[in-house]
């Protein structure tokens with residue numbers, strides 16, 4: 001099953017800027033979330049099949065303070081994901097979670113839940129991990 005992915009710099013950004021001053025990102029840059037509650041990056045993942053997917057967020061957090069983010073799929077099923085410090089802004093790591101996607105376009109929004117904003121966001125990858133569900137919704 002091919003991985004589906006979108007670079008953060010190509011996603012829909014609310015209260016954040018694309019930057020490229022910390023090496024190690026994929027694509028052309030990363031998103032620096034504004035340091036406020038509610039700053040967000042909304043990714044679009046076009047799933048071949050519905051079903052359980054593992055989402056992998058690639059990020060950096062050069063501070064020692066967690067930057068938790070609330071993740072929704074099409075505005076629902078919020079899950080909070082922890083983005084602890086990675087040691088440096090140039091050290092990129094991943095965090096994963098399981099979500100249910102439907103076949104077609106899914107909007108995956110990652111919204112900062114603290115005044116520190118989100119971590120620097122590089123990209124989101126999705127891989128089908130459960131049985132494919134291609135029934136009509």
Ligand code: GCU
Nearest residue numbers: 022032033035089116117120
């Ligand atoms: C620094 C760093 C940014 C980061 C910011 C933050 O300014 O250079 O890449 O986004 O800290 O704390 O969010």
